[in-house]
Amino acid sequence: MRFASGLIGLFTSLARFGTGLSFAVLIVSVLVQVTGRLIGDSPVWTEELSRFALLYLVAFGVGLSLRSGDLVNVDVISESLPGRVPWLLRLLSALITVGMALYVLPQAWRYTVIGGMQTSPALYVRMDLIHLTMFLLLLILALFGGLRVIGMLSGTVDGRPHRPEEE
Amino acid sequence: MGVTVLFTVFVGGLIIGLPVAITLGVSSLVYLLVAGIPVVVMPQKMYAGMDSFVLLSIPGFILAGKLMNQGGITHRIIRFASALVGWIRGGLGLTNIAASMLFGGITGTAVADAASIGGVMIPGMKKAGYPLDFSAAVTAASSTVGPIIPPSVPMIIVGALSGISVGQMFLAGAIPGILMGVAMMITAYIISVRRKFPREPWGGTSEVVRAFGGAFWALAMTFLIIYGLLSGLATPTETAVVASIYAFIVGAFVYRELPLRKLPAIIVESAVAAAGILALVGFANVFGWILVSERIPQAIAEGVLSLTQNKFLVILIINLVLLFVGMFMETIAALIILFVPLQQLAQAVGIDPVHFATFAVLNLMIGLTTPPVGVCLFVCSGIAREPLTRVIAAIFPFLVTNILVLLLVSYIPAISTWLPTVLMR
Numbered sequence: 001m002r003f004a005s006g007l008i009g010l011f012t013s014l015a016r017f018g019t020g021l022s023f024a025v026l027i028v029s030v031l032v033q034v035t036g037r038l039i040g041d042s043p044v045w046t047e048e049l050s051r052f053a054l055l056y057l058v059a060f061g062v063g064l065s066l067r068s069g070d071l072v073n074v075d076v077i078s079e080s081l082p083g084r085v086p087w088l089l090r091l092l093s094a095l096i097t098v099g100m101a102l103y104v105l106p107q108a109w110r111y112t113v114i115g116g117m118q119t120s121p122a123l124y125v126r127m128d129l130i131h132l133t134m135f136l137l138l139l140i141l142a143l144f145g146g147l148r149v150i151g152m153l154s155g156t157v158d159g160r161p162h163r164p165e166e167e
Numbered sequence: 168m169g170v171t172v173l174f175t176v177f178v179g180g181l182i183i184g185l186p187v188a189i190t191l192g193v194s195s196l197v198y199l200l201v202a203g204i205p206v207v208v209m210p211q212k213m214y215a216g217m218d219s220f221v222l223l224s225i226p227g228f229i230l231a232g233k234l235m236n237q238g239g240i241t242h243r244i245i246r247f248a249s250a251l252v253g254w255i256r257g258g259l260g261l262t263n264i265a266a267s268m269l270f271g272g273i274t275g276t277a278v279a280d281a282a283s284i285g286g287v288m289i290p291g292m293k294k295a296g297y298p299l300d301f302s303a304a305v306t307a308a309s310s311t312v313g314p315i316i317p318p319s320v321p322m323i324i325v326g327a328l329s330g331i332s333v334g335q336m337f338l339a340g341a342i343p344g345i346l347m348g349v350a351m352m353i354t355a356y357i358i359s360v361r362r363k364f365p366r367e368p369w370g371g372t373s374e375v376v377r378a379f380g381g382a383f384w385a386l387a388m389t390f391l392i393i394y395g396l397l398s399g400l401a402t403p404t405e406t407a408v409v410a411s412i413y414a415f416i417v418g419a420f421v422y423r424e425l426p427l428r429k430l431p432a433i434i435v436e437s438a439v440a441a442a443g444i445l446a447l448v449g450f451a452n453v454f455g456w457i458l459v460s461e462r463i464p465q466a467i468a469e470g471v472l473s474l475t476q477n478k479f480l481v482i483l484i485i486n487l488v489l490l491f492v493g494m495f496m497e498t499i500a501a502l503i504i505l506f507v508p509l510q511q512l513a514q515a516v517g518i519d520p521v522h523f524a525t526f527a528v529l530n531l532m533i534g535l536t537t538p539p540v541g542v543c544l545f546v547c548s549g550i551a552r553e554p555l556t557r558v559i560a561a562i563f564p565f566l567v568t569n570i571l572v573l574l575l576v577s578y579i580p581a582i583s584t585w586l587p588t589v590l591m592r
Contacts, residue, residue, distance in 0.1 A: 016435050023226060023438040030227070030408040034401065047220070050404065054223050055214070058449070061442025064435075070443025071186035072497045076539050078184030086184075093185045100193045108210040134210035137446070 018060030063144030069161025090159030097145035216452025226441035227407025232274030238418020238425035253367035257359020271313030272389035281310035303551035308565035316344035334396035451503035464508035493534020525583035
């Protein structure tokens with residue numbers, strides 16, 4: 001049980017760091033853009049960097065949004081069922097999430113590799129580094145889905161959305 | 168066959184409580200497998216959906232709203248709203264609605280509005296002798312004006328889906344939002360007179376001026392955003408980031424209520440909320456691509472047009488579909504799935520895209536306060552600790568009012584198109 005909660009805590013902290021860092025890059029990039037505009041010399045790469053930062057923000061943040069319910073839970077029917085059924089459905093949902101993400105993962109890697117043949121027009125970044133965000137997104141989704149399964153089976157979490165302010 | 172599987176898995180996923188974004192992903196995946204389409208399409212379409220210049224502004228607007236929310240705007244806005252309308256019969260109910268209109272212009276989200284204003288107003292109204300069901304109902308109903316009055320995340324999503332500029336969409340929502348707020352105030356006033364609710368003492372013009380002074384820096388953010396977008400000086404993303412910096416300065420140094428130690432958590436929470444919306448957009452883009460490749464939008468348009476080509480009836484049908492779906496589904500998910508198919512139908516009978524987009528968003532906002540899935544209804548009944556059924560009964564007059572406003576906005580295009588036409592000519 002302690003191992004499960006430690007694991008969840010570790011990956012949550014890492015994902016929060018990645019999400020926050022991506023958002024910081026986005027904000028700084030946009031501020032450089034605005035400042036550049038004001039002094040009459042706006043760099044061409046800022047818009048591209050902010051778009052890429054947004055993709056990394058989603059990739060790192062998707063697991064946390066699964067955890068917080070920000071992927072939008074419509075659980076009126078499932079939660080109104082009697083006994084342990086809601087718990088079982090939450091477990092099934094987590095398993096389906098893991099299954100879907102893992103199934104698409106090899107194809108996301110294929111998509112990443114395809115990106116290696118392209119370069120971004122402003123930053124000259126190899127696009128496989130950007131397409132990688134889709135692979136990361138599915139990997140992190142599978143990871144957080146898996147952590148929910150482990151957490152539920154070990155009794156650490158009940159599988160309901162977990163808002164940070166509740167911590 | 169493929170489409171049947173797509174919708175069966177989608178509905179099944181929602182029933183078992185799978186998050187909407189994941190349901191969209193799973194149903195799309197099953198469709199691709201059944202139809203024999205390479206699954207690599209899925210990451211490709213997800214990427215295409217999320218790599219959008221317009222959507223870039225979403226995290227910034229969420230952050231600006233959260234910073235303002237934590238920076239002490241709630242009680243300043245309530246005080247200003249109270250100074251303006253508190254002296255009228257049922258004054259606290261009217262204050263609640265006016266505060267939601269002002270608050271919506273800052274945070275742009277209904278749930279944040281319901282939680283923040285409800286947290287202060289519901290206990291305050293109870294203390295002043297208002298029944299809890301009315302207090303919760305008025306808070307929930309008025310919170311829906313938030314995403315109609317600019318800024319608004321659903322309006323940004325519409326901009327991304329339709330190619331209409333975000334500035335145009337923001338302006339299109341301004342008059343319908345104000346109209347909805349005023350109509351709810353009239354409803355609250357009528358109920359208050361009939362049920363003899365109290366009124367607050369008139370504090371005088373000086374109190375209005377003082378309260379305005381207190382709320383000025385928060386209210387100015389809405390104008391900063393509108394000016395940024397209209398002047399052409401900044402893109403929506405730049406406006407959103409500048410608004411965040413502004414909100415930080417106001418919260419930390421002007422109001423001095425924003426706890427700086429909370430800043431990293433606020434930034435991460437805003438990013439996580441944005442990640443959830445964008446992941447939803449990504450998965451929905453795969454789903455939407457399937458709908459388009461299966462010619463579902465055309466089929467819907469042809470099906471409805473074979474029944475009637477009367478613009479009046481088509482608007483009614485679109486509204487009924489959206490109201491029904493909005494009762495069960497979350498706003499943004501419903502918007503992403505239904506917007507493109509219904510837009511095709513709207514265009515076929517000559518409905519202006521900005522007009523259509525505005526009444527579609529307004530319609531789905533009403534869904535936030537309808538049973539069985541009305542998030543704002545849940546939040547307010549939770550704060551009031553009042554049974555959901557009593558709050559649902561109390562919200563009924565406000566629902567009728569909002570539907571009447573929806574009909575006005577649906578059948579008088581100028582309500583939504585006049586402001587963007589005049590200011591963005």
